[in-house]
Amino acid sequence: MSTIESILNETRIFPPSDEFARKANIPSFQAYQALCAEAELDYQSFWAKQANEQILWHKPFTQILDDKTPPFYQWFNDGELNVSYNCLDRHLATQADKVAIIFESDDGEVIQSTYRDLHQRVCQLANALKSRNIRKGDRVIIYMPMRIEAVVAMQACARIGAIHSVVFGGFSAKSLHERIVDAGAVAIITADEQVRGGKHNPLKVTVDEALNTGGTIPVKLVVVYQHTGTKIPFNPARDVWWHEITQGVSVLCEPEWVNAEHPLFTLYTSGSTGKPKGVQHSSAGYLL
Numbered sequence: 001m002s003t004i005e006s007i008l009n010e011t012r013i014f015p016p017s018d019e020f021a022r023k024a025n026i027p028s029f030q031a032y033q034a035l036c037a038e039a040e041l042d043y044q045s046f047w048a049k050q051a052n053e054q055i056l057w058h059k060p061f062t063q064i065l066d067d068k069t070p071p072f073y074q075w076f077n078d079g080e081l082n083v084s085y086n087c088l089d090r091h092l093a094t095q096a097d098k099v100a101i102i103f104e105s106d107d108g109e110v111i112q113s114t115y116r117d118l119h120q121r122v123c124q125l126a127n128a129l130k131s132r133n134i135r136k137g138d139r140v141i142i143y144m145p146m147r148i149e150a151v152v153a154m155q156a157c158a159r160i161g162a163i164h165s166v167v168f169g170g171f172s173a174k175s176l177h178e179r180i181v182d183a184g185a186v187a188i189i190t191a192d193e194q195v196r197g198g199k200h201n202p203l204k205v206t207v208d209e210a211l212n213t214g215g216t217i218p219v220k221l222v223v224v225y226q227h228t229g230t231k232i233p234f235n236p237a238r239d240v241w242w243h244e245i246t247q248g249v250s251v252l253c254e255p256e257w258v259n260a261e262h263p264l265f266t267l268y269t270s271g272s273t274g275k276p277k278g279v280q281h282s283s284a285g286y287l288l
Contacts, residue, residue: 058257082255084159091115106195123253125156128245136161139183143167145194153189161256165266169194173209187221193228204232
């Protein structure tokens, strides 16, 4: 049996410029090694320090780690926070007009969004979801194109304490159906189509096919982002246009403060076949 042997022996090192290093959170390899040594010395104190320095807490934690029932470890369990607040609100006072996301679409169009713009759009969608009775603990499937709106959808769910599950826009109706049922989703956020490599893929049609498969009765809301403007089937009793439910909605939305172990999202292993198994991550774990 033949073996593959790499003939590449890369020994070059490309150090960052002094200016780049000064702006980095970890400015040097020596600083990284010092962090590792600090964590090895006392990992609980290390992570408590990182959590206090890097995260804004609505209710500070008093317990670092509860390891009484392994493998169900709980970190910062009596603390309360919100991921959307940490990602967006914390920047409004000092750098609201700084570009937070630069996105290049399939046709080469470059779209930029500042922290202020993102915050307002997230709050509008969060308020719209709440007006449709989507609440803390509800599961929401996000089946979106690669757009800034996908980030807005994730942040809006986090803001109201809903648990989101991102499904790749290239997945089939069968794969989507499995994830809807597995998550126990009550809502789906999608688009009319996505454009990828010049090809138009019908997302909303795929959502309808998945919902018609059976076992999806809990889904009471489908929010549709109008991306390409193509004509799509529409169920007025369940489907709503993103731009319509957010029109005129307040750009302010108080975050839902959740326990540090409150699930933020459901993530599936890449390339799963059959019924995938999800892994829920806590709010604190997401940031750290």
